[in-house]
Amino acid sequence: MKSHIPNLLTASNLLCGCLGILMVFKGQMTWAAYLIGIAAVFDFLDGFVARLLKVSSDIGKELDSLADCVTFGVLPAFILFAMLEPVASQIPIPYIEYIAFLIAVFSAFRLAKFNVDTRQSDSFIGVPTPANAMLIGSFPLICAYNDPAICEWIQNPYFLVGISVVMSYLLVAELPLIALKFKNFAWKANALRYIFLVLSVLLLIFFQFLGLPLIVLLYIAVSLYQNYAK
DSSP states (O other): OGGGHHHHHHHHHHHHHHHHHHHHHTTOHHHHHHHHHHHHHHHHHHHHHHHHHTOOOHHHHHHHHHHHHIIIIIHHHHHHHHHHGGGGGGSSSTTGGGGGGHHHHHHHHHHHHHHHOGGGSSEEESOOHHHHHHHHHHHHHHHHHSOHHHHHHHTOHHHHHHHHHHHHHHHHSSOEEEOOOOSSOOHHHHHHHHHHHHHHHHHHHHHGGGHHHHHHHHHHHHHHHHHHHO
């Protein structure tokens, strides 16, 4: 029974992804975005609990990737598509809105690459799918709760197409990024992680949902600094 607890948490992640896609179909974009955040909590907990209970398994690893592909790949792609479709006519390229589904495709590649890349045991190569999903999921929340002028900028079709292309590339790019995994809690070994977490909390406090994309940018910047400092 104990061995199935992490898998139950992973299944909860997958359920959130399915419900999030349903919310997009119903036009309830903020709920779709909230479900990405809830799924991210389950995604963290399944690995944490598996390590805590010492019940890691190959099945759990594969199930985690399948759940992540739906929740952090397909769901954000549908969110982007739903935001891009009403304004796609401003770009003189037929069916340009379908470029949003590059996010789903490259997320699948990202997760498959992670499963076979031994370099990613203590760090990441390319933007993790949960970080990308939270970036995209922040857009409906910013439009719902932040300055309408910012939302107007986000709903620019060229911005949405750019996000689709740039983030698809960053998912699979040879870009080393830090992993928020603590082997110990010593300051010297985890200084950048602590700084990142503190700054992330401050960004959320001062900017609310607008802080989410800023946190993703901060994450990339901190990782680049660490690579440069080596």
